[in-house]
Amino acid sequence: MAKVSFTCSACGATHKKWAGKCESCGAWNTIIEESALSAGPGKKTLGAARGHRITLSDLSAKDAPLRRDLSGISEFDRVLGGGLVPASAILVGGDPGIGKSTLLLQAAAAFARRGLKSLYVSGEEAASQIRMRANRLGLRDAPVLLAAETNLRDIMTTLDAERPQFAIIDSIQTMWADHVDSAPGSVSQVRAAAHELTSFAKRRGISVVLVGHVTKEGQIAGPRVVEHMVDTVLYFEGERGHQFRILRAVKNRFGPADEIGVFEMTGGGLDQVTNPSALFLSEREKPTPGSVVFAGIEGTRPLLVEIQALVAPSPLATPRRTVVGWDGGRLAMILAVLEARCGVSFAGLDVYLNIAGGMRISEPAADLAVAAALLSARQDKPLAADCVIFGEISLSGALRPIAQANARLKEAKKLGFCAAISPASIKSVPSDGFAINKLSDLGEFVVNTFGDIEA
Ligand code: TYD
Numbered sequence: 221m222a223k224v225s226f227t228c229s230a231c232g233a234t235h236k237k238w239a240g241k242c243e244s245c246g247a248w249n250t251i252i253e254e255s256a257l258s259a260g261p262g263k264k265t266l267g268a269a270r271g272h273r274i275t276l277s278d279l280s281a282k283d284a285p286l287r288r289d290l291s292g293i294s295e296f297d298r299v300l301g302g303g304l305v306p307a308s309a310i311l312v313g314g315d316p317g318i319g320k321s322t323l324l325l326q327a328a329a330a331f332a333r334r335g336l337k338s339l340y341v342s343g344e345e346a347a348s349q350i351r352m353r354a355n356r357l358g359l360r361d362a363p364v365l366l367a368a369e370t371n372l373r374d375i376m377t378t379l380d381a382e383r384p385q386f387a388i389i390d391s392i393q394t395m396w397a398d399h400v401d402s403a404p405g406s407v408s409q410v411r412a413a414a415h416e417l418t419s420f421a422k423r424r425g426i427s428v429v430l431v432g433h434v435t436k437e438g439q440i441a442g443p444r445v446v447e448h449m450v451d452t453v454l455y456f457e458g459e460r461g462h463q464f465r466i467l468r469a470v471k472n473r474f475g476p477a478d479e480i481g482v483f484e485m486t487g488g489g490l491d492q493v494t495n496p497s498a499l500f501l502s503e504r505e506k507p508t509p510g511s512v513v514f515a516g517i518e519g520t521r522p523l524l525v526e527i528q529a530l531v532a533p534s535p536l537a538t539p540r541r542t543v544v545g546w547d548g549g550r551l552a553m554i555l556a557v558l559e560a561r562c563g564v565s566f567a568g569l570d571v572y573l574n575i576a577g578g579m580r581i582s583e584p585a586a587d588l589a590v591a592a593a594l595l596s597a598r599q600d601k602p603l604a605a606d607c608v609i610f611g612e613i614s615l616s617g618a619l620r621p622i623a624q625a626n627a628r629l630k631e632a633k634k635l636g637f638c639a640a641i642s643p644a645s646i647k648s649v650p651s652d653g654f655a656i657n658k659l660s661d662l663g664e665f666v667v668n669t670f671g672d673i674e675a
């Protein structure tokens with residue numbers, strides 16, 4: 221009887237038996253039955269046979285500096301950590317239809333025009349479809365080599381013969397490695413194909429990009445299965461119906477993680493947005509209750525985003541807490557601190573929190589801006605439109621210092637703001653015409669801004 225195993229298609233963890241929920245990552249309905257990987261040498265122990273002696277070196281040994289190839293699409297180069305490192309393996313994940321193929325075709329064309337040999341393999345579209353897209357993007361003349369293929373063995377043979385510097389595999393879920401006995405898109409296939417491609421690319425000095433669809437259903441394996449095999453993991457995010465797209469580095473062996481690149485999807489492909497703060501604030505009109513500008517940092521770049529809150533009497537026994545673009549647990553914490561330390565209760569009120577422009581933030585520095593938005597919405601009182609807010613809130617209600625305050629203030633000033641509310645402990649030099657209101661706890665902010673609030 222063939223051996224079977226139960227693997228989570230979201231995180232790749234294996235389980236002894238089927239279950240509705242993966243204990244390892246907490247996802248539901250992602251565990252699928254697969255025939256186990258063919259018994260390789262792993263069946264025997266390594267013990268008996270001797271291997272080769274490996275070369276050891278000193279920490280002080282000199283290496284050649286990393287070469288970086290620039291595509292010229294600066295938002296893309298930035299997210300890679302300052303350009304493409306030769307022989308690196310990159311995963312680009314994202315929802316279907318978000319624009320991964322478009323982005324990578326544009327990147328391949330940009331590299332090709334700068335003299336890097338680029339190859340684009342699609343397992344999803346016919347070559348004619350890709351040419352049609354290239355035409356629409358105005359990239360018809362870029363010397364990119366194109367193939368529509370899913371057989372991994374043939375693809376690797378071709379890569380070996382062509383030796384491109386930049387190769388795109390779109391997508392890893394459509395690839396079929398014939399030495400693995402399960403369907404394309406299954407965890408074993410995705411894992412084997414990614415392993416073959418990344419180790420092959422390293423040996424041959426080819427930079428590969430693996431495109432991975434994020435899937436909610438357990439039918440095909442998600443990109444998390446391959447995250448640990450590659451050097452760099454980028455996620456392409458955005459809201460349907462919104463034209464903004466954010467390319468975010470969540471792991472990067474060659475640069476800072478959390479770096480973001482901002483793009484706009486247009487009729488002619490993705491345009492880069494070099495001043496994202498202006499873009500995220502562009503939809504702001506006159507001062508509105510519940511709207512606050514947060515001066516954040518994404519990767520190495522300051523970014524101003526609008527935080528919107530709506531508070532309304534709830535007909536429900538358990539009022540609604542809805543969050544888009546921020547962490548729901550963190551919102552609950554801020555509400556609890558407001559209640560326990562400042563005596564402002566949200567009981568009986570529905571709370572909606574939204575980060576404008578489809579942006580997603582995870583910085584605790586947004587705490588104070590969120591609290592400000594909630595209070596402003598609850599009191600129906602707009603805050604000054606020319607003021608940015610940042611600061612982390614501790615459970616005691618104290619405002620904790622945050623990193624890179626100066627970069628945040630500079631960005632705010634550059635975009636025409638002339639005041640800030642921040643934790644007291646930041647070390648910043650106030651410049652002319654820019655007022656910094658430094659506070660040491662949340663209660664002080666509540667009283668200064670809203671006076672006495674009835675519970
Ligand atoms: P695509 O790159 O195919 O997404 P993915 O590879 O992530 O599945 O992009 C698909 C969407 O992008 C599609 O709905 C149409 C839109 N699009 C544009 O708006 N403008 C363009 O120039 C292109 C090529 C696509």
Ligand code: MG
Nearest residue numbers: 320321344390
């Ligand atoms: Mg695609």
